[in-house]
Amino acid sequence: MASYALTPYGRDIAHLRLVDVPQLSEVLTRGAIHSLARTLRCLELFGQDFPSFEDLLEHVGPVLAETTLLEEFAVGDKNVWPEPPAWEERHLRDLLRALSEIPTISLRALRFLSYSKTGAPLSAAFLENLGAVPTRLQYLCWEVAEAGRMPYLSLLSNPDTILVMPSLARLLGLAALAVSASAIIPPGHQGALNQTVNVSENDTPTTDNESIVNTIGQVNQKSGAATNSTPPSAPVPPTTVTALDSSLTNTTVTDVASNSTAPEQPSASQSARETYTQVFSGLAPGVHDASIEGTAYLTYTVVPNSTYNVDACLDWCDTVEDCVFVNLYYEFNDYLLDFFFSQQFNLVCAAYSDIHNATEKINFGGQSSYPQVNLLATRRFRSPSSRKAVVGPPDSLTEPEDPDGYTLVFGPTGGANNAPGYMGFAFLSFYDVDGCAALCNSRGADPVGGGCSYFNIWRAVVDGTPTTYTCSMYYLVANETTAVNYGQGDLVVTYSRGYSRNNLVIDGGFEGFTCDDFCLTESYANWIGSSPSGGTDDATIFHFQDYAHFGDSCALLGSAFGDDSDAGTLTPTQKLKTVAGQTYVVQAFFISSFSGPQLEAPAKVDILWNGERVGGTSGFLEGYTFTQSNTVVGTGSDILSFVGGAAPAWTFLDDVKVFEV
Structure with a gap:
């Protein structure tokens, strides 16, 4: 059959009409149909010399079973064929029964045309007793009466009605003016x-590095011990957002989640001392020195100043x-250190969650401190010394624990x-993965991509000194292959790390169901579709990029x-953990736009959590629309379901996620 292949004329031919094919040319006819079986939707055989339907099935039956997308099949003559005996109702009944037994084809329309004067309506x-018919059949055309007279049967509307029309052209003209559900080719066909509704990741916004770099040049997160206003050992302030999407701000991240388990603290022993190393020394005694003004300042205390008490x-x-x-x-x-605070020490120990160097010693004092009386004194510093952790207590830069509801994807890297899927960025006062996760959780949904599903946190070092901590958010999960921004200029x-938000739904995008081009199923490994009693294919999964x-x-x-028009139910195969x-x-x-605004108006889908409605959608939705449920509470093993749909008010569903909040 390969010698009669038509694929050289086009790889995706959907409509094939064979005219004047000689009798018994099975090889030619079958070869042509076989070559297009994967894409063929309409097959017409005109001028074929078939004395009966039995001959027709013998001629093309073996290859009809290969045409899984075939929707329309037509057979007809051009002149006065068939010669007596004419096709009869019993032949048609046998043909319909034979076609109904081929499970692989999905015929929607059958047309039989003959201008013989010997046929009968x-x-x-x-019509009252058709017998077995193909399950998807909607239209049957039997034109064997005198020219210009055609009985027409619609199996979807009223099986008892025969429409007698003056001509096929007139029928098509009237059909063009009618708007009805029967004119719509269903998704299954x-x-x-x-x-176009499919979104390519390549068309989504990518990280706006220019805005991030420009904002870094505007923000100032450097600070030190505020001994003139804050007592020693004050609580560490919460993480603040110093910039949000290029706008400078000073907003507290109030919902930062604390780690569920605190790391074991080492004892204050010589082994602990070995986990610190000196970064720089102070200047010579008596020389006016300066303290650090740097990022990620935490708090300070004072220690006895009888000796230079490093330990x-x-x-x-x-x-x-x-x-x-x-x-x-x-x-x-410093008036407060000297007289007001109870310790009355002036050896200051300022703590940071980032590592700094001697170039950041820029606070030389000079601020007025004592009350303005007869004596005016100014603050001054001397003999500063700094030390940093090399190996020691788990810290936010080198060993942060994964935030609740997230998993480390990569890092730390440079x-x-x-x-793609970029949503925006924020600068944080600390390298705080929990704070970045909190911002991702509360980020408003993107109309194209939905909720935040991933964040990338990294430290910006400018001219050798830490400057800020960037939290970039995305609705698509990224990985290390796109971690290619190593910096610009100075x-x-x-310390770049990427974290993905844990989606409790396995294969929420249904990508585990695949085929070459177009296919559908009620269930596969990750999802189960079900129909009510008497319903058919009311919840299905499609592999077709256009949908x-x-x-x-x-x-x-x-x-x-x-x-x-029944509602279907779609549920993940496994209960949610x-x-x-x-x-x-x-x-x-x-x-919900497949059938147009009028027919899609009653569309409705409910989101059920353990059988209780927690959200959903209704009405005509022109494009894919993001929907989020009410907050639900887990039990440890929960059932998620989507219930709805009523053809022709179809609703497509994609990108299902269940996130911890």
């Missing part, structure tokens, strides 16, 4: 959407969460993500072939 008795400062650092660096220095002429990216939001697959609620008492949200994208 279908009788009322035949690969009907076309009225617009006391380091012992205290061990008790401060995320402390990795201390700046130890004397501060003289490259930040330049990835800016260097350091999907991202990727190549999606789900459909509503009878895929338009066989009924939640944490009892933890709160979650369900996120998904829906579209």
